[in-house]
Amino acid sequence: MILLDRWFEGMTRGLARRSGRRSFLARLGLGLVGGAAVPLLPVARAAQDPARAGAAPENIDGPAGDPQDCEYWRYCAIDGLLCSCCGGSHTSCPPGTEMAPVTWVGTCRNPADGKDYIISYNDCCGKTFCGRCFCNRNEGERPAYHWYRNNDINWCYGTKSQIYHCSVAVVLGVAVEGQPEK
């Protein structure tokens, strides 16, 4: 029964509440293996659980945020795999990858101080999908014809390789107001 409880909790947290946000790979772990899914489940969930995430740094530019968690404030319009779960951090690429110099920029509000910050969502390139901490949030995101704010595009431009690995979210400064699309 514990198994079923856990299963259920994972389902409701990850899937039903905001489908498409959580890791398809984590979910794959969930569904793929049936009986064997349950042992995998805590692994998938560790990333969401600051206490268990090991390196959960506190007070990163504001609230007690967990950069391995999709809900972390500065990921408000990220669509990809979080580099902080892939051997990098929320501001740096994992070893052996290259940060794309070309990217898109938007704003996210930091609940700690209520301010909007300008965020640069750079992709790390040169290795295949990291496959961890898939996160898809679209606050202020726009379709591809409005290229300033599109997160569907593989932004591995200006890099040696266009293979997408994961994404970071770097603060460029305080915004005087939220981006207009908000």
Next chain:
Amino acid sequence: MGAAAEGDITLLMSCFGRLGRAVACGVVAAALSGFATDSVGEEPAAASSDGAEKWGGVAQVPDGPSDHRVWVHDRVLEHTLLFDGDSGQMLGAVDGASGVGARPAYPAPGRNELYVVETYYSRGLRGARTDQLVVYDAKTLSVRAEIRIPNKAADTGQGIALGAVLDGERFFAALNQSPGSSVTMIDLESRELVEEIVTGGCSMVYPVGPRRFGMLCGDGTALLVELTEQGGKRRAVSSEAFFDVVTDPVTVAGVRDGAKWYFASFDGLLYEVDFSAEKPVASEPWSLFTDDERGAGWRIGGFQHLALHRSSRRLYSIVHQGGTGTHKDAGLSIWVYDLTTRERVMQIDAPNVLIPFMRPQMGIERGSLILRILDYVLPPPGVHTIAVTQDAAPLLFARNVDLGAVAVLDAMSGEHVGDLEEVGLSGTTLVVP
């Protein structure tokens, strides 16, 4: 479900580690999990007198009624699988090399061919990049030709409008985004690159004739590109601005009816854009939601979230309740509209695609009680993408991008009639040939 299943898992997991070689891996995994064991469309090999079967048979895509087929793309395993919606059988596969997003197969039934825009690297995942249009034989699913195109093919997770076979099947238009945008024109007859048409500020490709296609632009207009006999650019004309990119943009998941395309805005306004004249013209939009529904937070959303059954003029739209910024969220409902009366004629509950996703993994019998219990207790994840066949007894296919199963519905009654299982790991598109 013992060692064998664990074998499957390890295998699939190792696919993740080496995505580039996932194709080979996928084939093995497919063989292991059993869906490639029956060669569809082949007569069973006659056993010789000593009981040995004929060795070396290779199937072809069967002829016969093909109205209910669908191509299911997988962005992780980087290929597209062909399924029969009635039997649930897989009929074959074509590859599509590396990229984050949709690299679907575009069929040209008249030529008996399929096209895939590919990007690959000389050393698997490293080395020099090469982009090409790969031409597949639709019956043997083997490669007929490779046409080099500029190394700029758009790589995005969104939609099937990244390329198009234009009417008459003479030209293929492939979208580039680098991130400046352009369209590469390819002559399918001569198998040659025609030219690259720069289309600044516009994106996606919407075919509207043998030598015409439309695009959507960041200033709220639509663009019509007209081609010469040879498929080069003759002229490009913009419509008046009809939507606001900042306040209520349209999604790129349009649906086509002849020279008209329908686009829905984030807030649920439906625009009809007519590309048949000199200049594209957008109609006054109408709302897919009443004020009450909008007040209750109903919104459109997903990836390929609209589908149109042309002869009955039924428009299928995935909907959910949510706030701004939820335009890519899955929906638990599919609302059906009559485009002529602009009325909603049906509401379909999206089937719980978790069930057909889990069933083969858990080794549960089809139709068993435990499956029905799971269906009852597990919250449905909703669907992101739909497609409808165009025959008189149409099927509606629905998928959640992150689950390897596709639900099959009777498009007229909304009844859930079956599922396509083990369709892969993740993908945003469904293409009905």
Next chain:
Amino acid sequence: MRAELRRLLLAVWCVSLIGAPAVAEVSPRHDYVLHCSGCHRADGTGAPDDIPSLIGIDRFLRSPEGRAYLIRAPGVAQAPVSDERLAALMNWVVVEFGADAPSPGYTAVEVGVWRARPLRDPTELRARLLASDAPSDEPR
């Protein structure tokens, strides 16, 4: 079409002499970071092959058509900011990454006129502008 464009170029140029150059309500640097730096980078250098460098961008100001080009370029014309802010932003961009300030400075009116005329083939016009280094016969 061509003649019409020339007339428009002239008219806008006249208007730009009267109107006051846009003054920023929000720091143009802020708008640059938020709307442009993702592609053109903070230092304006862009990325080889993909994104043109803005260094020396004032070279386009030598002709009225070039002056219009800087506003009609899709990344500029379609920026989600008002005409006023875009004019202020472009006046800043030209000085920050070029040498000479636009003279006269861009006004909201001028920017409004140009951004309403979408440039669907920026590559072709850009090549033409860069090729014709010869002084233009139109008024400066």
